[in-house]
Amino acid sequence: MSGPKSTADGEKVAASGLSIFSKYDPLKQRVDVVKKLGVDPFDMTFDDIMSATRGRIGNREIILAGTNNYLGLTFDPSTRASAKDAIDRHGTGTTGSRIANGTYVEHEQLERDLAAHLGKPSCIVFTTGYVTNLAAMAGLAGPNDVIFIDADAHACIIDGTRLAGTTTVRFRHNNPADLDKRLARQKIPEGGHALVVIEGLYSMFGDIAPIDEFVAVAHKHGAYLYVDEAHSYGVFGETGAGIAEEQGVLDKIDFYSGTFSKSLASVGGFCASRHPEFELLRKVMRPYMFTASAAPSNICAAQAALDAIKTRPELRHNIMARAAQLHAGLSDMGFELCAPASPVIAVRRDNEVQAAMEWNWLLQEGVYVNLAVPPGTPESSSLLRISVSAAHTEEDVNAILSRFKALKDNGDDIIAEMMRRMQASA
Template sequence: MMDIFDKYAPFASRHEQLLQLGADPFAVRIDELRSATEAVIDGRETILVGTNNYLGLTYDPACIAAAQEALERYGTGTTGSRIANGTYGPHQELEQAFARFLKRRSCMVFSTGYQANLAMIAGLAGPRDVVLIDADSHASIYDACKLSGATIVRFRHNDPADLDRRLTRLGAEGECKLVVVEGLYSMLGDTAPLQAFVEVKKKHGAWLLVDEAHSFGVYGETGRGLAEAEGVEEEVDFVVGTFSKSLGAIGGFGASNHPKFDLLRFCARPYMFTASPSPSSIASVRAALQRIEEDPTLRTRLWANARRLHEGLVGIGLRPCSPVSPVIAVPLPGEIAAARAWNLLRERGVYVNLALPPGTPGSLCLLRASLSAAHSFAQVDVVIERFAAVVAELTEEGAALARTA
């Protein structure tokens, strides 16, 4: 009889090859956190440059104090879903605060960002609808489409003309057509041309959902996301986001101006059938949202750090995949070289993400960095210096790496 795990044999083989090159990149253990940007990993003082902690709010005193107060007042968890016993005053208050900040009529809070996409997309689209998604969409978007039962159509990444062609071909097929794009794409660090996508969706009478998971708090004059930065918020029908990036916690949100939006509370299974977010997380997010509203220097520092790292990596001969953004991804020539570089950086006290196919666009092998407002220029300069040292070492090992590959 076939073993139920035999289907994963190719992945197991690749994983074993990575282990032969050094540490397991998918099981990094952080022994001690010193701050939003520093940790001890394998006994080494390490600069964290791969955490998505864009605004550095995980150690913000106001956020920590709010979480502690909520923990003492409301306990460790709700032990129930929002439609049972899991709606506390702070849940509704956070939804109201998000609605005000986003300038939306309604907002729903979810237990994770992943569930936010599942609930929003699978709740909005059904078997008689069509969902058109960017080819580079996050796994949660793909999974949401499967859960919806809708017809799924992929269009080329960041290509409004291809979306236009596919909507034209569809014609009257499908009762409703929902277009799904992201604001900032988490692997390559590029952004969606939202103004062009808006024109296409209006031309065809489609609906538009923008996942601002990595762009919320980062883009726009007030931090509402890429739609704000592009001046198209009113044309975006639905917005989704997560608490696990700029807001420094766990959870997610969906928001809209549609007058019937709250029907999703009774129709979206990932909202209805899971425990609601813990009170401490809700409280810390409320405090983080207030910090984003009141302190624009968080974004100023983040972008200064992003420009510094991007320019520094270009200066040592590397070619980031995209223009300056808080996500800076560097391609390497193959899986072996990427894993070797990741290990060399780790040994030098720099943590970045190793991103490999099939989780990357175009089968790229990447070292992915994400900047934080909490990084100092001194830390960024150290990261650049250690990248330079790794580049030099890999250059010397080039022939050996080629033979190994």
């Protein structure tokens, strides 16, 4: 059997004539189409980020409406001062894992404060939200356990099941009744347990889970409930402890995960548990044990943001007011929105090319939103996804609405112009 051969430029090609990258040819074709429309939405660069709501590309100021900076704390004086002070005291990084040399007193203090805020005896901090779910889910689930996940679960939850290597069962999105049926008929191996994993606020459509109903179903069957509140922590609830708090079931959540990269204005993640035994997982979670711990500046910025969440309820009031304003305005224009008002507002478009064209046009007009397309979206949807911030003003939202109004009124002309541009660059 002949092995790979090298082409003139050094690329290795199999005997079939295909390179190791050939499997991505369909993706490359999709990317090439999008690039011809203007800016590549998945590889764009801001020349400057000036505030929680403003960026700059070239000499153009852009309204940031797709950053997940829900409480607008990335530029808050307290978070910036805390991060700078941490660098002055501890340097720029830990250069070690939590179980080697990478645990500082600030890591432990943040864990205690997050645990206290959530009313849990245990909380573990990780380097990112993604790593949080990988580590905790794979650490919790053993070979005899079964994981039940929502059909619209985030990629990190799906990857957590893969790392766990256990049987995985999907149930219909936000459907406690379907979960009830699947738990009833799924045979759990002897000595095993069921772990149900849902999210609080789903990041693509912006729809909210009935966590209270999932609690009742999961515990009825003796299952553990794991809730990822990455997009809802800090935003919902009387004290900002998320949708579980708002629905009155925070004390019944077995495992509660979140991220620093949304409301906590930093980089990192955490998982808290009402089970004190969760602390033992520090000795078995590979993504926790074998990666460097979060930098002191990230930890201290998150600590300052946590303090703001607990003491500044006006941040939650403002983001909800701006979300309601934006949702109502888009609805009045006749746009199809994927869920009721929340900090995530998804505008459904007919197809991927239309969405990419409109995304480019909005950027030209000074508004940055997210382009979300399959396979990363539910129902193979093509979306213009907006994330509202507490730092947005009423005037900011009116400016965003004015661009969408122009898009609605002149959509055919905009698409025609984009098509001409794409043909000219072919």
